[in-house]
Amino acid sequence: MKKTYQELEKEKNFKQILILLKKKRYTTKLELSTKLGLSIPTVTKIINEMLEIGIVFEANLNESNGGRRALVFEFIPDSLLSVGVKLELDSLQIALINLDGKIIKRKFINKNFIGSLELINILSNEIEIFLFEIGILAEKVKGIGISIPGIVSDDGLVLKVGTNFKIYNLNFEELQTKFNCKVIIENEANAAALAEFENLITKKNKNILLISIGTGIGAGIIIEGTPYMGAQKRAGEAGHITLYPHGRKCNCGNRGCWEMYCSNTAIIEEFNKEFGNIKSLKDIFNRKIMETDKGKFLINLFSENLAIGIKDLLLIFDCDKIIISGEICNYSKYIKTNIENYIFKNDIFYQNENKRLEFSSYKEDANLIGAGLLTFKDFFIL
Numbered sequence: 377m378k379k380t381y382q383e384l385e386k387e388k389n390f391k392q393i394l395i396l397l398k399k400k401r402y403t404t405k406l407e408l409s410t411k412l413g414l415s416i417p418t419v420t421k422i423i424n425e426m427l428e429i430g431i432v433f434e435a436n437l438n439e440s441n442g443g444r445r446a447l448v449f450e451f452i453p454d455s456l457l458s459v460g461v462k463l464e465l466d467s468l469q470i471a472l473i474n475l476d477g478k479i480i481k482r483k484f485i486n487k488n489f490i491g492s493l494e495l496i497n498i499l500s501n502e503i504e505i506f507l508f509e510i511g512i513l514a515e516k517v518k519g520i521g522i523s524i525p526g527i528v529s530d531d532g533l534v535l536k537v538g539t540n541f542k543i544y545n546l547n548f549e550e551l552q553t554k555f556n557c558k559v560i561i562e563n564e565a566n567a568a569a570l571a572e573f574e575n576l577i578t579k580k581n582k583n584i585l586l587i588s589i590g591t592g593i594g595a596g597i598i599i600e601g602t603p604y605m606g607a608q609k610r611a612g613e614a615g616h617i618t619l620y621p622h623g624r625k626c627n628c629g630n631r632g633c634w635e636m637y638c639s640n641t642a643i644i645e646e647f648n649k650e651f652g653n654i655k656s657l658k659d660i661f662n663r664k665i666m667e668t669d670k671g672k673f674l675i676n677l678f679s680e681n682l683a684i685g686i687k688d689l690l691l692i693f694d695c696d697k698i699i700i701s702g703e704i705c706n707y708s709k710y711i712k713t714n715i716e717n718y719i720f721k722n723d724i725f726y727q728n729e730n731k732r733l734e735f736s737s738y739k740e741d742a743n744l745i746g747a748g749l750l751t752f753k754d755f756f757i758l
């Protein structure tokens with residue numbers, strides 16, 4: 377149902393107040409009213425609502441100058457909790473996340489999910505065990521957000537296309553019945569973009585492109601503060617843009633896709649071919665490998681390939697920030713300058729605008745955190 381003008385206004389004010397509260401941690405009605413240009417009755421109404429939900433706590437400020445005591449409202453980040461899940465081809469992570477996007481508890485599970493018919497059952501059992509282990513009742517959880525590499529349905533309940541998982545049209549609705557809370561699945565890059573956007577919101581960046589590098593590559597797009605999903609939620613399948621027209625065969629059926637050269641899987645395979653016994657990024661990014669000529673050559677080629685794709689996307693979106701997320705962020709010192717040089721140096725459009733490119737401060741947790749934040753969607757900008 378379409379929201380009325382009043383409802384939209386109220387939502388906007390609620391979010392504005394929440395953003396300021398999150399930033400300042402303590403505030404007064406007067407400060408909210410002055411800084412946001414809202415009337416005191418409007419602020420009061422929203423603060424009352426927040427008190428009811430428990431997002432804020434009312435405290436008396438100490439009298440320091442003998443004047444009237446001002447009521448101070450404190451932001452309570454743990455007042456709402458959600459479960460964030462990061463599903464990958466060979467592992468599962470479950471985390472308890474608060475309103476700040478902070479991971480309170482987490483658990484790693486190694487398991488192969490490629491073509492798995494048991495995925496929903498495993499997920500359901502593991503979430504149940506996790507909640508039991510950390511002693512949280514399912515009722516206390518606002519919702520469960522699941523980050524997944526693939527294309528999901530509009531209602532966030534069906535994995536329509538999981539190319540690398542080799543799973544299609546998998547419905548997650550039974551989790552909703554079992555845990556009696558909202559369950560949302562989201563493309564992993566979109567989830568990561570949401571986490572980054574929440575992080576950057578006070579810095580006024582409204583156009584963000586997030587490149588999530590994992591077993592594949594995905595892009596999360598935020599335009600003018602709103603996530604852009606495309607006609608069928610297929611926007612941002614950037615891992616399948618063509619880098620080399622006659623290149624390596626990809627799971628999607630095409631050749632030379634970006635992720636065949638720049639995903640973790642691709643880079644590990646490439647270094648393994650040359651050096652042997654390379655199973656993780658950690659095995660690649662160390663002095664023993666990085667100081668060899670072949671190592672330097674391969675990492676330079678990787679940086680160039682990554683930069684070509686990023687540059688194409690930058691030319692289309694002209695975003696304020698391009699953020700790279702994923703485990704690769706732990707090793708940014710080996711690739712950052714290379715990538716910046718390929719994209720920005722001597723470029724007629726984006727000369728020396730290096731600051732547009734960032735590595736995520738959440739690193740490989742951006743999608744896990746974003747998945748958790750998704751279930752708080754009603755309270756946020758997105």
Ligand SMILES: [Zn+2]
Binds near residue numbers: 615616626628630633
């Ligand atoms: Zn492909």
